Amino acid sequence: MEESLYYRFGGEKTLRQLVEIFYDKVARHPDLAPIFPDDFTLTKEKQFKFLSQFFGGPDLYTRAYGHPMLRARHLRFPITPTRARAWLACMQETLDELGLEDRIKQEMMMRFTYTAQHMINTPDEKD
């Protein structure tokens, strides 16, 4: 059986760097920043724990917070198709900056894209 993505991308060390780079981008993104808290400390910690289990590492999130129910936890935020694209663009840039292999980046982005689509709960505003 192929080793999980978690071990192939370098496990905890990579994920710690990933959340730092990613949320710096989110905090500066005009479509995303308004729906996030000013202080990203807890958001980073939760995402670090979630991504650990999402990619086949230790189930840190579930042990700390219970079942992820990710879509339900996003319902109080208006997640539009535009915001989903912005989130994915920040993540793509993050993976590029981490210098991961193309094959690993592609596998990670496929999983992120699928999950981001699933989080959409609000249509884009027409203007």
Ligand code: HEM
């Ligand atoms: C589609 C675009 C997305 C947007 C706009 C978005 C936005 C948000 C926001 C505003 C929060 C709350 C932050 C906080 O209060 O600390 C949050 C939490 C979270 N998001 Fe997303 N998110 C998106 C996609 C994703 C995806 C694809 C994943 C996982 C692969 C993810 C994983 C999480 C996790 C684990 C939390 C913490 C949940 C908790 O325990 O409260 N999100 N997200």
